[in-house]
Amino acid sequence: MSLKNSAITKRLEDIERIIAIVSGKGGVGKTLIASTMALTMAKFGFPSGLLDMDFTNSSCHLILGVDVLKEKPVEDMGVLPVKVHGIEFMSVAFYSRGEALPLRGMEVDNVFRELLMITRWGRLKALVIDTPSGFGDVILNIATYLPRAEFIAVTSPNRLSLEALKRLAGTYMRERVLGVIVNMSYKPIHSSVERMGFKVLVEIPRYDNLEDYMGYVDRLMETEFAGKIEETVLKVLDESFKAGYNGLT
Numbered sequence: 001m002s003l004k005n006s007a008i009t010k011r012l013e014d015i016e017r018i019i020a021i022v023s024g025k026g027g028v029g030k031t032l033i034a035s036t037m038a039l040t041m042a043k044f045g046f047p048s049g050l051l052d053m054d055f056t057n058s059s060c061h062l063i064l065g066v067d068v069l070k071e072k073p074v075e076d077m078g079v080l081p082v083k084v085h086g087i088e089f090m091s092v093a094f095y096s097r098g099e100a101l102p103l104r105g106m107e108v109d110n111v112f113r114e115l116l117m118i119t120r121w122g123r124l125k126a127l128v129i130d131t132p133s134g135f136g137d138v139i140l141n142i143a144t145y146l147p148r149a150e151f152i153a154v155t156s157p158n159r160l161s162l163e164a165l166k167r168l169a170g171t172y173m174r175e176r177v178l179g180v181i182v183n184m185s186y187k188p189i190h191s192s193v194e195r196m197g198f199k200v201l202v203e204i205p206r207y208d209n210l211e212d213y214m215g216y217v218d219r220l221m222e223t224e225f226a227g228k229i230e231e232t233v234l235k236v237l238d239e240s241f242k243a244g245y246n247g248l249t
């Protein structure tokens with residue numbers, strides 16, 4: 001293992017679970033799901049982090065209502081993620097001033113590793129990673145540099161999104177997929193997903209008013225959508241999480 005890789009491993013050693021939210025197609029709800037999952041864990045009382053790895057289109061900060069021009073990770077032997085709504089949050093948006101980072105090839109690799117090498121996460125139960133659509137560089141880097149990372153795949157019920165999921169099922173990453181979230185669901189597609197060898201974690205309908213809650217976390221967390229994410233988080237996390245959750249109900 002190279003020095004750089006071991007530096008990354010060291011930075012992540014206090015994190016129990018690393019969960020990357022992935023999909024072949026864009027617009028299926030990865031960013032909203034990743035952000036809401038991290039917020040839900042914090043709501044349950046479990047230290048959680050959110051890492052926005054969608055370099056060209058980072059948008060978790062918009063959901064969290066974080067002004068990346070005003071709030072900045074503090075430098076201290078690396079950088080400390082921004083604490084917001086009970087979660088630790090890190091994104092390249094803090095450095096790109098919220099604008100697109102036009103990266104290609106090795107540049108993606110460099111930013112990916114740099115971000116992981118500088119960020120000093122606390123002791124977390126889980127780090128949720130938002131990723132760009134498709135199974136390109138960032139996903140492959142996660143698979144390579146973060147051997148402990150698990151994936152949750154998101155799909156909508158449409159044919160093209162399901163085809164992309166099937167492609168994921170055809171890669172070596174399939175073993176690391178915890179399950180599939182069917183988002184903006186309008187028809188049952190359980191059996192198609194299960195035929196690919198994946199478990200359906202939850203089916204989430206389309207909610208017309210969700211757009212109104214971007215940037216308003218308190219209101220977002222009261223929606224039926226957030227309720228579905230709670231259900232999912234409970235399924236995904238281990239018994240100790242469930243025990244903690246039961247204590248809160």
Ligand SMILES: Nc1ncnc2c1ncn2[C@@H]1O[C@H](COP(=O)(O)OP(=O)(O)O)[C@@H](O)[C@H]1O
Pocket residue numbers: 023025026027028029030031032033133183184204205206207208210211225
């Ligand atoms: N279940 C849902 N109902 C209604 N709108 C949704 C739902 N899930 C996501 N959205 C909206 O769909 C859009 C795309 O979601 P996003 O999380 O950016 O997708 P991705 O990250 O996969 O490209 C966003 O405006 C988001 O608020």
Ligand SMILES: [Mg+2]
Pocket residue numbers: 030031032054059131132
């Ligand atoms: Mg996204």
